[in-house]
Amino acid sequence: MAAPSPTSGGTSGFLPAERAKCSFNVAALQTMTAVALSTGDQMGKDREIFSGPPFDNEEMKDYHSYEDKFANTLARTGAAVKKLRDPANRKFLMRHMAGKVQMGTMFATGGAASIHFSMFLTFLKTNASKEQNEAWLELAQEARYFGAYAQTELGHGSNLRGLETTATLDKETDEFVIHSPTLTSLKWWPTGMYATTHGVVFAQLVIDGKNLGIHGFMMQFRDVKGHLMPGVEIGEMGPKINGDNTNIGYARFTYVRVPRFNMFAKYQQVAQDGQYTAPPKALSKFRYMSMMSIRMLIVGWSFRDLAKSATITIRYSCVRQQGFKDSTAADPLGDGVGEHCIMDYKMQQYRSFKALSVAYCFFWSAVYVSMFLMRIQSTVASGTEEEKDAAAAELPELHATLSGLKVWSTMWAHTLIEDCRKACGGQGYLRSSGVCNLSTDFAEPATVEGEQVIMSLQLARFLMKSVDDLNEGRPIVGSVEYLKEQPLGKIRMRSWKGETDQLIGLLRDRAARFAKKLSVAFKAATAKGLSFDAAINSVAVLAYKAAECHSAYIFVRNNRLALEENVPDAAVKTALTRLLDLVCLMQIRENSGDWMNALDEEQVDLISERINELLDEIRPDCVGLVDGFGFDDYMLDSTLGRFDGNVYEAIYGKAKQSPLNKTTRMVGWEHLEEIFDHDFLKAGMESQRAGKTAAKL
Ligand SMILES: Cc1cc2nc3c(=O)[nH]c(=O)nc-3n(C[C@H](O)[C@H](O)[C@H](O)COP(=O)(O)OP(=O)(O)OC[C@H]3O[C@@H](n4cnc5c(N)ncnc54)[C@H](O)[C@@H]3O)c2cc1C
Numbered sequence: 001m002a003a004p005s006p007t008s009g010g011t012s013g014f015l016p017a018e019r020a021k022c023s024f025n026v027a028a029l030q031t032m033t034a035v036a037l038s039t040g041d042q043m044g045k046d047r048e049i050f051s052g053p054p055f056d057n058e059e060m061k062d063y064h065s066y067e068d069k070f071a072n073t074l075a076r077t078g079a080a081v082k083k084l085r086d087p088a089n090r091k092f093l094m095r096h097m098a099g100k101v102q103m104g105t106m107f108a109t110g111g112a113a114s115i116h117f118s119m120f121l122t123f124l125k126t127n128a129s130k131e132q133n134e135a136w137l138e139l140a141q142e143a144r145y146f147g148a149y150a151q152t153e154l155g156h157g158s159n160l161r162g163l164e165t166t167a168t169l170d171k172e173t174d175e176f177v178i179h180s181p182t183l184t185s186l187k188w189w190p191t192g193m194y195a196t197t198h199g200v201v202f203a204q205l206v207i208d209g210k211n212l213g214i215h216g217f218m219m220q221f222r223d224v225k226g227h228l229m230p231g232v233e234i235g236e237m238g239p240k241i242n243g244d245n246t247n248i249g250y251a252r253f254t255y256v257r258v259p260r261f262n263m264f265a266k267y268q269q270v271a272q273d274g275q276y277t278a279p280p281k282a283l284s285k286f287r288y289m290s291m292m293s294i295r296m297l298i299v300g301w302s303f304r305d306l307a308k309s310a311t312i313t314i315r316y317s318c319v320r321q322q323g324f325k326d327s328t329a330a331d332p333l334g335d336g337v338g339e340h341c342i343m344d345y346k347m348q349q350y351r352s353f354k355a356l357s358v359a360y361c362f363f364w365s366a367v368y369v370s371m372f373l374m375r376i377q378s379t380v381a382s383g384t385e386e387e388k389d390a391a392a393a394e395l396p397e398l399h400a401t402l403s404g405l406k407v408w409s410t411m412w413a414h415t416l417i418e419d420c421r422k423a424c425g426g427q428g429y430l431r432s433s434g435v436c437n438l439s440t441d442f443a444e445p446a447t448v449e450g451e452q453v454i455m456s457l458q459l460a461r462f463l464m465k466s467v468d469d470l471n472e473g474r475p476i477v478g479s480v481e482y483l484k485e486q487p488l489g490k491i492r493m494r495s496w497k498g499e500t501d502q503l504i505g506l507l508r509d510r511a512a513r514f515a516k517k518l519s520v521a522f523k524a525a526t527a528k529g530l531s532f533d534a535a536i537n538s539v540a541v542l543a544y545k546a547a548e549c550h551s552a553y554i555f556v557r558n559n560r561l562a563l564e565e566n567v568p569d570a571a572v573k574t575a576l577t578r579l580l581d582l583v584c585l586m587q588i589r590e591n592s593g594d595w596m597n598a599l600d601e602e603q604v605d606l607i608s609e610r611i612n613e614l615l616d617e618i619r620p621d622c623v624g625l626v627d628g629f630g631f632d633d634y635m636l637d638s639t640l641g642r643f644d645g646n647v648y649e650a651i652y653g654k655a656k657q658s659p660l661n662k663t664t665r666m667v668g669w670e671h672l673e674e675i676f677d678h679d680f681l682k683a684g685m686e687s688q689r690a691g692k693t694a695a696k697l
Pocket of ligand 1 (some may be wrong): 248
């Protein structure tokens with residue numbers, strides 16, 4: 001091992017030594033994760049397209065002002081789009097258009113491009129009529145204009161039906177008049193809005209004084225010189241929890257007139273005489289496809305950011321040494337003694353392996369959901385009417401599944417990312433750690449696109465309906481088939497080793513019991529005379545829990561299925577099955593009161609025992625498992641998570657970049673020099689000096 005020196009932390013040998021202990025072929029694992037993370041060989045080629053300024057991470061320095069950061073994201077966005085148009089990068093363009101690669105995985109794009117290519121484009125594809133797509137789609141795909149997704153208002157978020165913006169048909173001019181009647185009707189929060197030219201704006205459709213509910217309208221916000229269009233006021237909202245997010249907007253519309261053509265018309269249409277054609281009942285459900293697509297992406301982000309955090313924490317923990325192995329030794333730092341690597345501490349393992357195992361669990365669910373959604377989307381795009389009807393029938397299940405996976409992947413990821421940050425000790429507080437900003441940045445996916453309680457309540461309603469279906473003899477299929485099972489009785493295991501199916505069975509049992517418990521409680525509330533909304537509210541705590549239990553089961557079920565179907569390499573499968581067991585065991589240990597029907601104290605103790613054993617079994621593989629995600633140093637952008645383990649050089653190097661470190665004279669000295677005792681300082685100057693050699697002992 002290298003020894004520490006004035007220029008080296010002496011840690012360069014630590015991670016290679018860890019890698020030598022790994023029980024499986026890391027490259028085999030990387031081949032699987034590369035699909036979701038745009039890592040691997042293909043990523044290397046893609047990254048070459050976006051190398052150098054303005055894509056370089058240095059361009060996004062923490063020391064830049066809010067305005068500079070904003071300008072840098074736009075410089076990146078503009079340069080990236082030019083790269084996309086370069087015929088040399090045609091293959092990348094095709095994969096990007098097919099949604100197989102996201103630029104955001106390679107560099108921070110800024111909100112305009114990310115919302116355009118995700119929410120806006122998907123909305124266009126799923127909600128525009130053929131004629132509208134002819135007018136708008138190709139230009140949007142080529143980023144010839146950018147679109148925002150303007151739904152939320154200052155006074156109205158979760159309650160979509162409460163939006164106040166109006167779109168009133170003017171039959172004489174064949175236009176809609178888009179108007180923000182009150183302060184609370186201002187569009188508030190649309191990502192990227194300050195820097196988009198267009199957007200889909202959601203408003204109450206009003207025809208002949210009759211309100212026909214929320215519809216989407218294509219609006220242009222800026223003219224050819226970047227100025228606001230007449231009647232449009234747009235602004236940026238100012239600093240958020242993530243100081244790098246400089247492009248979230250607000251908008252006020254004052255009697256803005258758009259052609260009747262601009263109401264999204266795939267499912268519902270308005271004729272010039274005001275006749276309204278409602279969407280066919282089954283197909284109206286497809287209107288929410290864009291929302292579902294983004295929720296699917298968010299499950300992927302939960303995986304990605306948690307995987308990054310686990311990588312940073314585990315690599316750093318294998319490098320960081322702290323605490324004497326034998327504090328009673330005469331020379332605790334002497335040969336054969338020394339300090340522990342913090343990865344050997346059990347609680348460090350518990351916290352970081354929890355993040356690691358949950359990240360892999362999210363990975364498999366992200367893959368599962370994306371395949372599910374792609375199948376539905378291709379049916380919507382090119383299926384027969386019968387196939388479309390069948391796909392529409394699957395949507396309640398998909399919607400419920402996605403609501404739960406979005407909420408619980410982001411809730412757990414947010415908590416675990418922050419725990420990873422804390423597990424890095426003081427260094428985790430530094431922006432250069434890479435994990436510190438992941439923690440604050442992840443507040444966004446945890447907040448947007450479906451608030452956690454509202455979405456959980458939606459899932460809970462689906463669960464209650466499924467319980468009703470079961471009770472009334474209607475078929476129940478898909479993810480809730482477990483409702484048919486009887487509750488588990490007392491379990492008597494001698495060890496939980498290798499009991500993956502039994503563990504998943506416990507989570508399935510809990511999901512079924514809580515869904516049924518919820519249904520009973522809800523019925524009792526309505527029997528007391530409460531209205532539907534009041535009854536739901538009265539059982540909301542239980543409903544939230546039932547949604548969590550269902551989602552926890554779906555995550556591990558997907559994980560189990562994927563290990564069976566997608567992991568041919570036996571050694572990789574063994575290593576990943578340990579992680580799946582750990583996810584289940586930790587979930588059960590931390591919520592053991594949920595299994596009073598099945599587990600007594602002795603069984604819970606055995607579960608804790610198995611967790612302890614697993615921590616030991618995972619320990620030699622931990623660096624291999626995080627290497628398996630395939631992040632390179634550029635993607636991690638972390639001093640602590642470097643592949644080579646040279647963390648101290650990196651932390652020091654980053655600190656040196658602070659503008660305060662450019663001169664030996666303290667910046668701002670003039671503000672303090674008058675309050676200091678100059679005689680005292682001068683006396684010190686006379687007694688203290690810099691020597692040229694070490695002290696003679
Ligand atoms: C970073 C960021 C980016 C965003 N990007 C976009 C965007 O691009 N486009 C866009 O249109 N919007 C966007 N949003 C808005 C976002 O979708 C909303 O903030 C979110 O839907 C929650 O709505 P709200 O803020 O009005 O919260 P509220 O609805 O006011 O909720 C506040 C609290 O009340 C509770 N609550 C509310 N209603 C109920 C109920 N019925 N039952 C039980 N509890 C309830 C909620 O659980 C929550 O705890 C963004 C927001 C953020 C933070």
